[in-house]
Amino acid sequence: MVKVSGDDPIYLSVPANFDFDQCLRFLDRNPHEILHRVENGRWIKLIELAKTPVIIQVSKVSEHLCVKALNTELDQEQRITLVSFLEEVFDLNSDLTAFYQKMRGDPIMGDLCEEYQGLRLLGIPDLFEALCWCIIGQQINLNFAYKLKQRLVQATGDKLHYMGRDYFMFPRAEVVANMSVKEFSHWQFSAAKASYLIGVAEQIQAGALTKSGLLGKSVGHIEQTLMGLKGIGTWSAQYVMMKCLRIGAAFPVHDVGLQNAIKVITDSPKKPSLAQLHQLNRKWHPWQAYATFYLWHSLIK
Template structure:
């Protein structure tokens, strides 16, 4: 593709491109996107085609999508798919004003919505990526998790070259399903995590596990049950994926240490709340537990 293509998508109320860019910039050593000044660049695969897009803010507050490079020139259908990806990534189709109304009266959330107003629950639209990231991040600190993710992506993913830089596509299940456990362990992944990642890849290649099947399930509980059938996917990982990939509003990873630490700090508690205490504390957040979790996590990033 040689011809550059640019268009705008309308931003909803309570959306701040700046806040979302700050989140992306402060989130850690992320290898699946790159911040360039007031822009973010990301490589995206659509079937066999790939594209490098750049997002920025228009003067009217809308989001500008600029295709920098692609394996083919984007048709109207592909433009629509890229628009849909961005809307999903930044959760632009959710009206979060009711969340803000609820949070105004909440002891833990009211200060966060003022500080991060316009921040969206930035997602992971790629189901395989969301599951892999959930597995990689189990029971280790976030800094090390990002190092492992980068090794995994740069070993098995594909890169798009642009302006002297590499922009990485997350590995496909097909790229992982025949890898050996020992090979993944050479990246410093544990034996169990290596086996889990290969198992997830194999389940997806066989069609046993798919985004479409999970999306078709009518409830959070049934989706959690389906995900936890997969070896290596416990309740924490399932809720993380249901929150970041599937947008279940009440996905709530109560076993998450970061979530517990955020509540401890904001509540000035002597010790972290238990899972049971978090469930009780989060009862008023019904229909917004995912957003509450995301904002609580965000409060920890500035301390990293």
């Protein structure tokens, strides 16, 4: 074992079927994204490791991901936590072979899988953030959703100023739990969105809702628990299962992005019917979440 110092980069070997640039393309799809940025083929983000704010920078160097902490040195524990964080975000431990096998020749997914081969389902490991992002994005266009998130995060998230730039983290649940609907209103959040966010924050803060608690349950139970939250319906429950809990068979059938992508790819004059979508749900099992993500990717301009 070679002794390494705390500021040496971490090198992660990437799995087969991994395309960092495709991942970056998704991560960089909106200019108002406040929780990370993509620059010169690098992914840069502020995260907390053992109570310390750390700016991480991830790039691809031959067959490895090169991970650096920009503002501090990391101890062994922090490095381990960081690696599992990246494994979660980039879904490094999934083998996509079966996915590509299943989709080969599929009229909707066949070409997409070739074009985007190696794209990973980019995750949102934090349950609170995933739930909030659902609520923020409901029934409004994505660009506006990113703006709303930006205002919330800039006003309430933990911040680090480093080398002339500001880096933000998603607000802690206890901060959001103690906010009022009125505060949200001057960031143009509807009263409904604001109260849903506060309610979810209260549940998380109280410890009544945890990621590990959910992961120990059956898929049906998880779905029911999530939908029991005010503001979380079928779409949001599936979204959280996809992006946070990494349940492969999650499938937000009502998602307009999903439906529009299918409409475009099949060159159809109208969106697919619910019956068609349920058929795809069965056909693509247990890779519905990945299929959905690839379809979303196809919508990036």
